[in-house]
Amino acid sequence: MASAPKRRRVRKSHQQANSTMQPNQTDDISQLVETCMAAAMPIVQETVRQCILNSRQNDTSQEAATSEPGISTLVDITSADSAVQGPVPQNGQDTHGGPTRTPASLMTTADYLISKSLSEESRSSYKNIFLTYKQFLQDHMDKAANPLVxxxxxxxxxxxxxFTQGLAASTxxxxxxxxxxxxxxxGHQDLTQHFIIKKQLQGYSKTKPSQDARLPITSTILSKIILSLPHVTNSSFIKCLLHAMYVLAFSAFLRVGEITKTGKLNQHFLLVKHINITASPNQENSIHLTIPHCKHSIRPISLQISRNLENPLLCxxxxxxxxxxxxxxxxxxxALFSFMDGNPVSRQFFTQNLNNSLTFCGLDTKQYQSHSFRIGAATAAADLGASGIQIQNMGRWKSTAFKKYIRVPVLTL
Known part of the structure; x- marks a missing residue:
């Protein structure tokens, strides 16, 4: 019995000690929790936000990829960089109205057809442009901006x-x-057709007009280049090879990638099977040329090239x-234009030998380049009275871009 009061006193003393220490400890812990939460909360919020956005984007991409034509091509160009959305419903109506959906096999076919609307070069170019545009938005506008909106x-x-980076208006x-x-x-609104954008591009073109310093290789210059070959190479085979390449490039409006091996992954230079030399009823041979792939088209194009009876050197x-x-x-x-070991002529070899001939003839290699054959062909056709449609077809241009290739000679008084 004597010890009970003591225990109560000890308990009371211990409670008093706790009561005197607890407020300070609670304040310290509360302050520590608030500090930690304040530091961690933005990270937690951003993490949760990104998880929700990624989940929605994946759901949207998967749903759109199986229901909307062209989405696979869009994903390929943009590398599924951001939210891929299907066409926007018009007038508040669902674009998939009706009790059934389009069969998956037909949608796959639709995707295939849309993908074939672009050549490999255009697809690669679009990818690079999209990445450039995306990087611009991140660096100068808003890092969270969706480039697909x-x-x-x-x-x-x-x-x-x-404009400030010095890009040409055409670029x-x-x-x-x-x-x-x-x-x-x-499926978004095409804002590139907005009045403001059109006027801005118009002012861009007037302020910084595109200037192509390349000059046409005319028939006169072509003759000089061919006659220079014995002076720039000791090989009879190389002389014969370059002679044929120069004349055919001029006569058929050929691009350098159509007669040489370039650094591109997909090569489309002419093969032997693309050439057929036939005899016409009057016994005058002509070349039936099939170009398997053009810059703006994957469809083969056939050309008929006649003899040059007036100038055998340029035939x-x-x-x-x-x-x-x-x-x-x-x-x-x-490869049609290849060496004796079967290796195709490279663009570097073609360009180097062309420069050697141009230098021998006293011509500027900065003004006369491999594309000057194509420019010269368009200019020569115009001089002979060919119509715009004829020149466009012969040069395989899809637009009126051929007009830039026709160079009107300047009269010096």
Whole structure:
């Protein structure tokens, strides 16, 4: 009994000690918790937000990819960078109205057809342009901006950025054209056709007109280049090879990638099977040329090239016949313009030898380049009275871009 009071006193003393210490400890803990929460909360919020956005984007991408045509092409160009949305419902109505959905097999076919609307070069170009546009938005506008959701302020600023970076007006138009394709493929409003954008590009062109310093290789210059070959190479085979390449490039409006091996992954240079030299009823041979792939089209295009009876030196039939007799290709699948070991002529080899001939003739290699054959062909056709449609068809242009290739000579008084 005597110890009970003592225990109560000890308990009371212990409670008093706790009561005197607890407020300070509670304040310290509360303050520590508040500090930690204040530091961690933004990270937690951002993490949760990103998880929700990623989940919605994946759901939207998967749903759109299985229900909307063209989405697979859009995903390929944009690398599924951001939310891929299907076409926006018009007038508040569901674009998938009706009790059934389009069969998956037909949608796959639709995707395939849309993907074939672009050549490999255009697809690669669109990818690069999209990445450039995305990087611009992140660096100059808003890091969280969705490049697949067009905004007028973004496009206006991007065009201004292209101008300050010194891009040619034609290059800026190419960028806007690519973005237009991407936006429309995603079902968004094509803001590139907005009045403000059109006027901005118009002012861009007037302020910084595109200047192509390349000059045409005319028939006169072509003759000089061919006559220079014995002075720039000691090989009879190389002389014959370059003679045929130069004349055919001029006569058929050929691009350098159509006669040489370039650094691109997909090569489309001419093969032996693409050439057929036939005899016409009057016994005058001509070349039937099939170009398997063009810059703006994946469909083969056939050309008929006649003899040049006025100038045998510039006759494509004669030059090509002579070259093929010497080359003696072993297979129809060999590169038409190739060395004796079968290796195709590279662009570097072609350009270097062309520069050697141009230098020998006293011509500026900065003004006369491999594309000057194509420019010269268009200019020569115009001089001969060919119509715009004829020149466009012969050069395989899809638009009126051929007009830039026709160079009107300047009269010096």
């Amino acid at each position: 067009p905004k007028l302020s973004h496009l206006v600023s991007y065009i201004a950025h292209c 800026a138009r190419t960028h806007i054209s690519a973005l237009s394709f991407i936006f429309q493929l995603g 494509p039939v004669r030059a090509l016949q002579y070259f093929m007799q010497i080359r003696k290709h072993a297979s129809q699948d060999e």
